[in-house]
Amino acid sequence: MKAFRTSLIAAALLAGASLAAQAADLLDDVKSRGTLRVAVEGTYPPFNFKDAKGQLDGFDVDIAKAIAAKLGVKPEFTTTEWSGILAGLQAGKYDVIVNQVAATDERRKTFDFSAPYVTSYPQLIVRANESRPLQSPADLKGKKIGVGQGSNFADLAKTWEGAEVRTYPGATEYLQDLATGRIDAALNDSLLIPYLKEKTKLPIKAGAAIGKPATNAIPFRKGSPKFQAAIDKAIADLQADGTYARISTKWFERDVSKPIDNK
Structure with a gap:
Protein backbone atom coordinates (compact mmCIF):
# COMPACT_ATOMS: atom_id res chain seq x y z
CA MET A 1 0.00 0.00 0.00
CA LYS A 2 2.83 2.37 0.83
CA ALA A 3 4.40 1.74 -2.58
CA PHE A 4 1.00 2.28 -4.22
CA ARG A 5 0.53 5.61 -2.42
CA THR A 6 4.04 6.64 -3.40
CA SER A 7 3.24 5.86 -7.02
CA LEU A 8 0.06 7.93 -6.83
CA ILE A 9 1.94 10.88 -5.34
CA ALA A 10 4.62 10.64 -8.02
CA ALA A 11 1.99 10.50 -10.75
CA ALA A 12 0.23 13.52 -9.26
CA LEU A 13 3.48 15.47 -9.14
CA LEU A 14 4.25 14.63 -12.76
CA ALA A 15 0.75 15.65 -13.81
CA GLY A 16 1.09 18.90 -11.89
CA ALA A 17 4.42 19.62 -13.52
CA SER A 18 2.90 18.91 -16.93
CA LEU A 19 -0.01 21.26 -16.29
CA ALA A 20 2.37 23.95 -15.05
CA ALA A 21 4.44 23.60 -18.21
CA GLN A 22 1.32 23.86 -20.36
CA ALA A 23 0.20 26.91 -18.39
CA ALA A 24 3.50 28.73 -18.91
CA ASP A 25 2.95 31.77 -21.08
CA LEU A 26 5.19 32.33 -24.11
CA LEU A 27 5.89 35.87 -22.93
CA ASP A 28 7.64 34.48 -19.84
CA ASP A 29 9.86 32.27 -22.01
CA VAL A 30 10.71 35.12 -24.39
CA LYS A 31 11.57 37.48 -21.55
CA SER A 32 13.59 34.81 -19.72
CA ARG A 33 15.77 33.95 -22.71
CA GLY A 34 15.96 37.53 -23.96
CA THR A 35 15.13 36.66 -27.56
CA LEU A 36 12.11 36.44 -29.81
CA ARG A 37 12.57 33.50 -32.17
CA VAL A 38 11.20 34.53 -35.57
CA ALA A 39 10.68 32.37 -38.65
CA VAL A 40 10.75 33.80 -42.18
CA GLU A 41 11.24 32.24 -45.60
CA GLY A 42 14.21 34.44 -46.43
CA THR A 43 13.43 34.12 -50.15
CA TYR A 44 10.33 36.32 -50.45
CA PRO A 45 11.33 39.86 -51.47
CA PRO A 46 10.49 42.54 -50.58
CA PHE A 47 9.05 40.97 -47.42
CA ASN A 48 12.11 38.95 -46.41
CA PHE A 49 15.25 38.06 -48.35
CA LYS A 50 19.04 38.04 -48.09
CA ASP A 51 20.84 41.12 -49.35
CA ALA A 52 24.13 41.27 -51.26
CA LYS A 53 26.01 40.70 -48.01
CA GLY A 54 23.93 37.66 -47.10
CA GLN A 55 22.05 39.50 -44.36
CA LEU A 56 18.30 39.18 -43.89
CA ASP A 57 16.42 42.24 -45.03
CA GLY A 58 12.90 43.25 -45.97
CA PHE A 59 9.66 44.60 -44.58
CA ASP A 60 8.87 41.63 -42.34
CA VAL A 61 12.44 41.57 -41.03
CA ASP A 62 12.22 45.25 -40.07
CA ILE A 63 8.81 44.72 -38.46
CA ALA A 64 10.04 41.72 -36.47
CA LYS A 65 13.07 43.68 -35.22
CA ALA A 66 10.83 46.58 -34.17
CA ILE A 67 8.40 44.27 -32.34
CA ALA A 68 11.26 42.56 -30.51
CA ALA A 69 12.57 45.95 -29.44
CA LYS A 70 9.15 46.87 -28.05
CA LEU A 71 9.17 43.60 -26.08
CA GLY A 72 12.63 44.44 -24.73
CA VAL A 73 14.35 41.45 -26.36
CA LYS A 74 16.48 40.69 -29.41
CA PRO A 75 15.17 38.99 -32.57
CA GLU A 76 16.60 35.59 -33.47
CA PHE A 77 15.76 34.64 -37.06
CA THR A 78 15.28 31.22 -38.61
CA THR A 79 14.80 30.76 -42.36
CA THR A 80 12.68 27.89 -43.59
CA GLU A 81 10.65 26.95 -46.65
CA TRP A 82 6.99 27.96 -46.69
CA SER A 83 5.90 24.33 -47.06
CA GLY A 84 7.08 23.53 -43.53
CA ILE A 85 6.95 26.87 -41.76
CA LEU A 86 3.65 26.31 -39.92
CA ALA A 87 4.61 22.78 -38.88
CA GLY A 88 7.83 24.18 -37.42
CA LEU A 89 5.85 26.67 -35.37
CA GLN A 90 3.57 23.94 -34.07
CA ALA A 91 6.64 21.89 -33.12
CA GLY A 92 8.05 24.82 -31.10
CA LYS A 93 11.09 25.48 -33.30
CA TYR A 94 10.38 29.22 -33.08
CA ASP A 95 7.98 31.55 -31.31
CA VAL A 96 6.34 33.40 -34.19
CA ILE A 97 6.18 33.59 -37.97
CA VAL A 98 6.48 37.06 -39.50
CA ASN A 99 5.99 36.17 -43.15
CA GLN A 100 2.66 37.51 -44.47
CA VAL A 101 0.55 34.71 -42.98
CA ALA A 102 -3.19 35.03 -43.60
CA ALA A 103 -5.15 34.45 -40.39
CA THR A 104 -7.67 32.04 -41.89
CA ASP A 105 -10.38 30.28 -39.90
CA GLU A 106 -8.66 26.96 -40.57
CA ARG A 107 -5.31 28.19 -39.22
CA ARG A 108 -6.99 29.68 -36.17
CA LYS A 109 -7.98 26.16 -35.15
CA THR A 110 -4.29 25.43 -34.55
CA PHE A 111 -2.70 28.80 -33.78
CA ASP A 112 -3.43 32.11 -32.10
CA PHE A 113 -2.77 35.26 -34.10
CA SER A 114 -1.79 38.82 -33.37
CA ALA A 115 -3.93 41.71 -34.51
CA PRO A 116 -3.60 42.22 -38.28
CA TYR A 117 -0.56 44.23 -39.27
CA VAL A 118 -0.95 44.25 -43.06
CA THR A 119 -3.87 44.84 -45.42
CA SER A 120 -3.37 44.03 -49.09
CA TYR A 121 -5.50 43.91 -52.19
CA ILE A 210 -9.76 45.57 -57.30
CA GLY A 211 -11.24 42.62 -55.45
CA LYS A 212 -11.57 41.87 -51.76
CA PRO A 213 -8.90 42.93 -49.23
CA ALA A 214 -6.99 40.40 -47.17
CA THR A 215 -5.23 40.86 -43.83
CA ASN A 216 -2.10 39.15 -42.54
CA ALA A 217 -1.09 38.63 -38.93
CA ILE A 218 1.55 36.94 -36.78
CA PRO A 219 0.81 33.35 -35.64
CA PHE A 220 2.05 31.65 -32.49
CA ARG A 221 1.12 28.56 -30.50
CA LYS A 222 -2.14 28.63 -28.59
CA GLY A 223 -2.45 29.32 -24.89
CA SER A 224 -0.37 32.46 -24.24
CA PRO A 225 -2.73 35.35 -23.48
CA LYS A 226 0.03 37.51 -21.97
CA PHE A 227 2.14 37.12 -25.09
CA GLN A 228 -0.82 37.89 -27.32
CA ALA A 229 -1.56 41.07 -25.37
CA ALA A 230 2.13 42.07 -25.45
CA ILE A 231 2.56 41.55 -29.19
CA ASP A 232 -0.70 43.36 -29.96
CA LYS A 233 0.47 46.26 -27.82
CA ALA A 234 3.84 46.27 -29.60
CA ILE A 235 2.12 46.51 -33.00
CA ALA A 236 -0.20 49.27 -31.73
CA ASP A 237 2.75 51.21 -30.28
CA LEU A 238 4.68 50.94 -33.55
CA GLN A 239 1.71 52.39 -35.37
CA ALA A 240 1.20 55.13 -32.79
CA ASP A 241 4.81 56.33 -32.70
CA GLY A 242 5.24 56.36 -36.49
CA THR A 243 7.73 53.48 -36.68
CA TYR A 244 5.34 51.25 -38.61
CA ALA A 245 4.57 53.96 -41.18
CA ARG A 246 8.29 54.63 -41.66
CA ILE A 247 9.08 50.96 -42.25
CA SER A 248 6.08 50.49 -44.50
CA THR A 249 6.82 53.55 -46.61
CA LYS A 250 10.42 52.42 -47.01
CA TRP A 251 9.29 49.20 -48.69
CA PHE A 252 5.90 49.98 -50.23
CA GLU A 253 5.61 53.76 -50.60
CA ARG A 254 2.58 53.82 -48.28
CA ASP A 255 1.23 52.61 -44.93
CA VAL A 256 0.13 49.03 -45.67
CA SER A 257 -1.78 48.66 -42.42
CA LYS A 258 -4.44 50.93 -43.94
CA PRO A 259 -6.85 50.19 -46.79
CA ILE A 260 -6.08 51.75 -50.14
CA ASP A 261 -7.94 54.96 -50.90
CA ASN A 262 -9.03 54.14 -54.41
CA LYS A 263 -11.16 57.21 -55.06
Missing part, protein backbone atom coordinates in the same frame (compact mmCIF):
# COMPACT_ATOMS: atom_id res chain seq x y z
CA PRO A 122 -5.39 42.55 -55.69
CA GLN A 123 -4.33 45.59 -57.70
CA LEU A 124 -4.04 46.40 -61.37
CA ILE A 125 -0.75 47.37 -62.95
CA VAL A 126 -0.98 49.67 -65.95
CA ARG A 127 1.38 51.57 -68.25
CA ALA A 128 2.82 54.76 -66.84
CA ASN A 129 0.97 56.85 -69.46
CA GLU A 130 -2.37 55.04 -69.08
CA SER A 131 -5.28 57.51 -69.10
CA ARG A 132 -8.26 55.20 -69.55
CA PRO A 133 -10.52 54.77 -66.48
CA LEU A 134 -9.64 51.15 -65.67
CA GLN A 135 -11.22 51.02 -62.24
CA SER A 136 -13.56 48.02 -62.13
CA PRO A 137 -14.25 44.67 -63.82
CA ALA A 138 -16.78 46.43 -66.04
CA ASP A 139 -14.01 48.71 -67.33
CA LEU A 140 -11.93 45.66 -68.25
CA LYS A 141 -14.46 44.11 -70.61
CA GLY A 142 -12.68 43.48 -73.91
CA LYS A 143 -9.28 44.25 -72.35
CA LYS A 144 -6.27 41.91 -72.20
CA ILE A 145 -5.21 41.16 -68.62
CA GLY A 146 -1.87 39.54 -67.74
CA VAL A 147 -1.61 37.27 -64.69
CA GLY A 148 0.72 34.65 -63.26
CA GLN A 149 -0.14 31.11 -64.26
CA GLY A 150 -1.92 29.19 -61.48
CA SER A 151 -2.16 32.24 -59.21
CA ASN A 152 -5.19 33.38 -57.23
CA PHE A 153 -5.02 36.54 -59.35
CA ALA A 154 -5.59 34.42 -62.45
CA ASP A 155 -8.64 32.88 -60.79
CA LEU A 156 -9.97 36.33 -59.93
CA ALA A 157 -9.42 37.77 -63.40
CA LYS A 158 -11.23 34.84 -64.98
CA THR A 159 -14.40 35.89 -63.14
CA TRP A 160 -14.45 39.24 -64.96
CA GLU A 161 -17.00 38.97 -67.73
CA GLY A 162 -15.59 39.84 -71.15
CA ALA A 163 -11.97 40.24 -70.03
CA GLU A 164 -9.33 38.37 -72.04
CA VAL A 165 -7.08 36.74 -69.46
CA ARG A 166 -3.56 35.84 -70.54
CA THR A 167 -1.41 33.70 -68.24
CA TYR A 168 2.37 33.95 -67.94
CA PRO A 169 5.11 32.05 -66.07
CA GLY A 170 5.78 35.10 -63.90
CA ALA A 171 5.62 38.86 -63.44
CA THR A 172 8.67 39.61 -65.58
CA GLU A 173 6.99 38.21 -68.69
CA TYR A 174 3.62 39.90 -68.35
CA LEU A 175 5.13 43.23 -67.33
CA GLN A 176 7.23 43.21 -70.48
CA ASP A 177 4.08 42.64 -72.55
CA LEU A 178 2.31 45.40 -70.61
CA ALA A 179 5.10 47.88 -71.23
CA THR A 180 5.07 47.16 -74.98
CA GLY A 181 1.28 47.34 -75.27
CA ARG A 182 0.54 43.67 -75.93
CA ILE A 183 -1.81 43.65 -72.95
CA ASP A 184 -3.85 46.42 -71.33
CA ALA A 185 -3.22 45.69 -67.65
CA ALA A 186 -1.78 43.12 -65.25
CA LEU A 187 -2.90 41.96 -61.81
CA ASN A 188 -0.84 41.26 -58.69
CA ASP A 189 -0.73 41.87 -54.93
CA SER A 190 -0.83 45.58 -54.09
CA LEU A 191 2.22 45.23 -51.84
CA LEU A 192 4.44 43.84 -54.58
CA ILE A 193 3.83 46.51 -57.21
CA PRO A 194 6.32 49.15 -55.98
CA TYR A 195 8.96 46.43 -55.73
CA LEU A 196 8.20 45.13 -59.22
CA LYS A 197 8.28 48.65 -60.60
CA GLU A 198 11.69 49.31 -59.04
CA LYS A 199 13.13 45.93 -59.97
CA THR A 200 12.06 45.93 -63.62
CA LYS A 201 12.58 49.67 -64.32
CA LEU A 202 9.69 49.45 -66.80
CA PRO A 203 7.29 52.34 -67.54
CA ILE A 204 4.49 50.98 -65.36
CA LYS A 205 2.49 52.22 -62.38
CA ALA A 206 -0.02 50.99 -59.82
CA GLY A 207 -3.61 51.04 -61.02
CA ALA A 208 -6.89 50.52 -59.21
CA ALA A 209 -7.29 48.22 -56.23
Whole structure:
Protein backbone atom coordinates (compact mmCIF):
# COMPACT_ATOMS: atom_id res chain seq x y z
CA MET A 1 0.00 0.00 0.00
CA LYS A 2 2.83 2.37 0.83
CA ALA A 3 4.40 1.74 -2.58
CA PHE A 4 1.00 2.28 -4.22
CA ARG A 5 0.53 5.61 -2.42
CA THR A 6 4.04 6.64 -3.40
CA SER A 7 3.24 5.86 -7.02
CA LEU A 8 0.06 7.93 -6.83
CA ILE A 9 1.94 10.88 -5.34
CA ALA A 10 4.62 10.64 -8.02
CA ALA A 11 1.99 10.50 -10.75
CA ALA A 12 0.23 13.52 -9.26
CA LEU A 13 3.48 15.47 -9.14
CA LEU A 14 4.25 14.63 -12.76
CA ALA A 15 0.75 15.65 -13.81
CA GLY A 16 1.09 18.90 -11.89
CA ALA A 17 4.42 19.62 -13.52
CA SER A 18 2.90 18.91 -16.93
CA LEU A 19 -0.01 21.26 -16.29
CA ALA A 20 2.37 23.95 -15.05
CA ALA A 21 4.44 23.60 -18.21
CA GLN A 22 1.32 23.86 -20.36
CA ALA A 23 0.20 26.91 -18.39
CA ALA A 24 3.50 28.73 -18.91
CA ASP A 25 2.95 31.77 -21.08
CA LEU A 26 5.19 32.33 -24.11
CA LEU A 27 5.89 35.87 -22.93
CA ASP A 28 7.64 34.48 -19.84
CA ASP A 29 9.86 32.27 -22.01
CA VAL A 30 10.71 35.12 -24.39
CA LYS A 31 11.57 37.48 -21.55
CA SER A 32 13.59 34.81 -19.72
CA ARG A 33 15.77 33.95 -22.71
CA GLY A 34 15.96 37.53 -23.96
CA THR A 35 15.13 36.66 -27.56
CA LEU A 36 12.11 36.44 -29.81
CA ARG A 37 12.57 33.50 -32.17
CA VAL A 38 11.20 34.53 -35.57
CA ALA A 39 10.68 32.37 -38.65
CA VAL A 40 10.75 33.80 -42.18
CA GLU A 41 11.24 32.24 -45.60
CA GLY A 42 14.21 34.44 -46.43
CA THR A 43 13.43 34.12 -50.15
CA TYR A 44 10.33 36.32 -50.45
CA PRO A 45 11.33 39.86 -51.47
CA PRO A 46 10.49 42.54 -50.58
CA PHE A 47 9.05 40.97 -47.42
CA ASN A 48 12.11 38.95 -46.41
CA PHE A 49 15.25 38.06 -48.35
CA LYS A 50 19.04 38.04 -48.09
CA ASP A 51 20.84 41.12 -49.35
CA ALA A 52 24.13 41.27 -51.26
CA LYS A 53 26.01 40.70 -48.01
CA GLY A 54 23.93 37.66 -47.10
CA GLN A 55 22.05 39.50 -44.36
CA LEU A 56 18.30 39.18 -43.89
CA ASP A 57 16.42 42.24 -45.03
CA GLY A 58 12.90 43.25 -45.97
CA PHE A 59 9.66 44.60 -44.58
CA ASP A 60 8.87 41.63 -42.34
CA VAL A 61 12.44 41.57 -41.03
CA ASP A 62 12.22 45.25 -40.07
CA ILE A 63 8.81 44.72 -38.46
CA ALA A 64 10.04 41.72 -36.47
CA LYS A 65 13.07 43.68 -35.22
CA ALA A 66 10.83 46.58 -34.17
CA ILE A 67 8.40 44.27 -32.34
CA ALA A 68 11.26 42.56 -30.51
CA ALA A 69 12.57 45.95 -29.44
CA LYS A 70 9.15 46.87 -28.05
CA LEU A 71 9.17 43.60 -26.08
CA GLY A 72 12.63 44.44 -24.73
CA VAL A 73 14.35 41.45 -26.36
CA LYS A 74 16.48 40.69 -29.41
CA PRO A 75 15.17 38.99 -32.57
CA GLU A 76 16.60 35.59 -33.47
CA PHE A 77 15.76 34.64 -37.06
CA THR A 78 15.28 31.22 -38.61
CA THR A 79 14.80 30.76 -42.36
CA THR A 80 12.68 27.89 -43.59
CA GLU A 81 10.65 26.95 -46.65
CA TRP A 82 6.99 27.96 -46.69
CA SER A 83 5.90 24.33 -47.06
CA GLY A 84 7.08 23.53 -43.53
CA ILE A 85 6.95 26.87 -41.76
CA LEU A 86 3.65 26.31 -39.92
CA ALA A 87 4.61 22.78 -38.88
CA GLY A 88 7.83 24.18 -37.42
CA LEU A 89 5.85 26.67 -35.37
CA GLN A 90 3.57 23.94 -34.07
CA ALA A 91 6.64 21.89 -33.12
CA GLY A 92 8.05 24.82 -31.10
CA LYS A 93 11.09 25.48 -33.30
CA TYR A 94 10.38 29.22 -33.08
CA ASP A 95 7.98 31.55 -31.31
CA VAL A 96 6.34 33.40 -34.19
CA ILE A 97 6.18 33.59 -37.97
CA VAL A 98 6.48 37.06 -39.50
CA ASN A 99 5.99 36.17 -43.15
CA GLN A 100 2.66 37.51 -44.47
CA VAL A 101 0.55 34.71 -42.98
CA ALA A 102 -3.19 35.03 -43.60
CA ALA A 103 -5.15 34.45 -40.39
CA THR A 104 -7.67 32.04 -41.89
CA ASP A 105 -10.38 30.28 -39.90
CA GLU A 106 -8.66 26.96 -40.57
CA ARG A 107 -5.31 28.19 -39.22
CA ARG A 108 -6.99 29.68 -36.17
CA LYS A 109 -7.98 26.16 -35.15
CA THR A 110 -4.29 25.43 -34.55
CA PHE A 111 -2.70 28.80 -33.78
CA ASP A 112 -3.43 32.11 -32.10
CA PHE A 113 -2.77 35.26 -34.10
CA SER A 114 -1.79 38.82 -33.37
CA ALA A 115 -3.93 41.71 -34.51
CA PRO A 116 -3.60 42.22 -38.28
CA TYR A 117 -0.56 44.23 -39.27
CA VAL A 118 -0.95 44.25 -43.06
CA THR A 119 -3.87 44.84 -45.42
CA SER A 120 -3.37 44.03 -49.09
CA TYR A 121 -5.50 43.91 -52.19
CA PRO A 122 -5.39 42.55 -55.69
CA GLN A 123 -4.33 45.59 -57.70
CA LEU A 124 -4.04 46.40 -61.37
CA ILE A 125 -0.75 47.37 -62.95
CA VAL A 126 -0.98 49.67 -65.95
CA ARG A 127 1.38 51.57 -68.25
CA ALA A 128 2.82 54.76 -66.84
CA ASN A 129 0.97 56.85 -69.46
CA GLU A 130 -2.37 55.04 -69.08
CA SER A 131 -5.28 57.51 -69.10
CA ARG A 132 -8.26 55.20 -69.55
CA PRO A 133 -10.52 54.77 -66.48
CA LEU A 134 -9.64 51.15 -65.67
CA GLN A 135 -11.22 51.02 -62.24
CA SER A 136 -13.56 48.02 -62.13
CA PRO A 137 -14.25 44.67 -63.82
CA ALA A 138 -16.78 46.43 -66.04
CA ASP A 139 -14.01 48.71 -67.33
CA LEU A 140 -11.93 45.66 -68.25
CA LYS A 141 -14.46 44.11 -70.61
CA GLY A 142 -12.68 43.48 -73.91
CA LYS A 143 -9.28 44.25 -72.35
CA LYS A 144 -6.27 41.91 -72.20
CA ILE A 145 -5.21 41.16 -68.62
CA GLY A 146 -1.87 39.54 -67.74
CA VAL A 147 -1.61 37.27 -64.69
CA GLY A 148 0.72 34.65 -63.26
CA GLN A 149 -0.14 31.11 -64.26
CA GLY A 150 -1.92 29.19 -61.48
CA SER A 151 -2.16 32.24 -59.21
CA ASN A 152 -5.19 33.38 -57.23
CA PHE A 153 -5.02 36.54 -59.35
CA ALA A 154 -5.59 34.42 -62.45
CA ASP A 155 -8.64 32.88 -60.79
CA LEU A 156 -9.97 36.33 -59.93
CA ALA A 157 -9.42 37.77 -63.40
CA LYS A 158 -11.23 34.84 -64.98
CA THR A 159 -14.40 35.89 -63.14
CA TRP A 160 -14.45 39.24 -64.96
CA GLU A 161 -17.00 38.97 -67.73
CA GLY A 162 -15.59 39.84 -71.15
CA ALA A 163 -11.97 40.24 -70.03
CA GLU A 164 -9.33 38.37 -72.04
CA VAL A 165 -7.08 36.74 -69.46
CA ARG A 166 -3.56 35.84 -70.54
CA THR A 167 -1.41 33.70 -68.24
CA TYR A 168 2.37 33.95 -67.94
CA PRO A 169 5.11 32.05 -66.07
CA GLY A 170 5.78 35.10 -63.90
CA ALA A 171 5.62 38.86 -63.44
CA THR A 172 8.67 39.61 -65.58
CA GLU A 173 6.99 38.21 -68.69
CA TYR A 174 3.62 39.90 -68.35
CA LEU A 175 5.13 43.23 -67.33
CA GLN A 176 7.23 43.21 -70.48
CA ASP A 177 4.08 42.64 -72.55
CA LEU A 178 2.31 45.40 -70.61
CA ALA A 179 5.10 47.88 -71.23
CA THR A 180 5.07 47.16 -74.98
CA GLY A 181 1.28 47.34 -75.27
CA ARG A 182 0.54 43.67 -75.93
CA ILE A 183 -1.81 43.65 -72.95
CA ASP A 184 -3.85 46.42 -71.33
CA ALA A 185 -3.22 45.69 -67.65
CA ALA A 186 -1.78 43.12 -65.25
CA LEU A 187 -2.90 41.96 -61.81
CA ASN A 188 -0.84 41.26 -58.69
CA ASP A 189 -0.73 41.87 -54.93
CA SER A 190 -0.83 45.58 -54.09
CA LEU A 191 2.22 45.23 -51.84
CA LEU A 192 4.44 43.84 -54.58
CA ILE A 193 3.83 46.51 -57.21
CA PRO A 194 6.32 49.15 -55.98
CA TYR A 195 8.96 46.43 -55.73
CA LEU A 196 8.20 45.13 -59.22
CA LYS A 197 8.28 48.65 -60.60
CA GLU A 198 11.69 49.31 -59.04
CA LYS A 199 13.13 45.93 -59.97
CA THR A 200 12.06 45.93 -63.62
CA LYS A 201 12.58 49.67 -64.32
CA LEU A 202 9.69 49.45 -66.80
CA PRO A 203 7.29 52.34 -67.54
CA ILE A 204 4.49 50.98 -65.36
CA LYS A 205 2.49 52.22 -62.38
CA ALA A 206 -0.02 50.99 -59.82
CA GLY A 207 -3.61 51.04 -61.02
CA ALA A 208 -6.89 50.52 -59.21
CA ALA A 209 -7.29 48.22 -56.23
CA ILE A 210 -9.76 45.57 -57.30
CA GLY A 211 -11.24 42.62 -55.45
CA LYS A 212 -11.57 41.87 -51.76
CA PRO A 213 -8.90 42.93 -49.23
CA ALA A 214 -6.99 40.40 -47.17
CA THR A 215 -5.23 40.86 -43.83
CA ASN A 216 -2.10 39.15 -42.54
CA ALA A 217 -1.09 38.63 -38.93
CA ILE A 218 1.55 36.94 -36.78
CA PRO A 219 0.81 33.35 -35.64
CA PHE A 220 2.05 31.65 -32.49
CA ARG A 221 1.12 28.56 -30.50
CA LYS A 222 -2.14 28.63 -28.59
CA GLY A 223 -2.45 29.32 -24.89
CA SER A 224 -0.37 32.46 -24.24
CA PRO A 225 -2.73 35.35 -23.48
CA LYS A 226 0.03 37.51 -21.97
CA PHE A 227 2.14 37.12 -25.09
CA GLN A 228 -0.82 37.89 -27.32
CA ALA A 229 -1.56 41.07 -25.37
CA ALA A 230 2.13 42.07 -25.45
CA ILE A 231 2.56 41.55 -29.19
CA ASP A 232 -0.70 43.36 -29.96
CA LYS A 233 0.47 46.26 -27.82
CA ALA A 234 3.84 46.27 -29.60
CA ILE A 235 2.12 46.51 -33.00
CA ALA A 236 -0.20 49.27 -31.73
CA ASP A 237 2.75 51.21 -30.28
CA LEU A 238 4.68 50.94 -33.55
CA GLN A 239 1.71 52.39 -35.37
CA ALA A 240 1.20 55.13 -32.79
CA ASP A 241 4.81 56.33 -32.70
CA GLY A 242 5.24 56.36 -36.49
CA THR A 243 7.73 53.48 -36.68
CA TYR A 244 5.34 51.25 -38.61
CA ALA A 245 4.57 53.96 -41.18
CA ARG A 246 8.29 54.63 -41.66
CA ILE A 247 9.08 50.96 -42.25
CA SER A 248 6.08 50.49 -44.50
CA THR A 249 6.82 53.55 -46.61
CA LYS A 250 10.42 52.42 -47.01
CA TRP A 251 9.29 49.20 -48.69
CA PHE A 252 5.90 49.98 -50.23
CA GLU A 253 5.61 53.76 -50.60
CA ARG A 254 2.58 53.82 -48.28
CA ASP A 255 1.23 52.61 -44.93
CA VAL A 256 0.13 49.03 -45.67
CA SER A 257 -1.78 48.66 -42.42
CA LYS A 258 -4.44 50.93 -43.94
CA PRO A 259 -6.85 50.19 -46.79
CA ILE A 260 -6.08 51.75 -50.14
CA ASP A 261 -7.94 54.96 -50.90
CA ASN A 262 -9.03 54.14 -54.41
CA LYS A 263 -11.16 57.21 -55.06
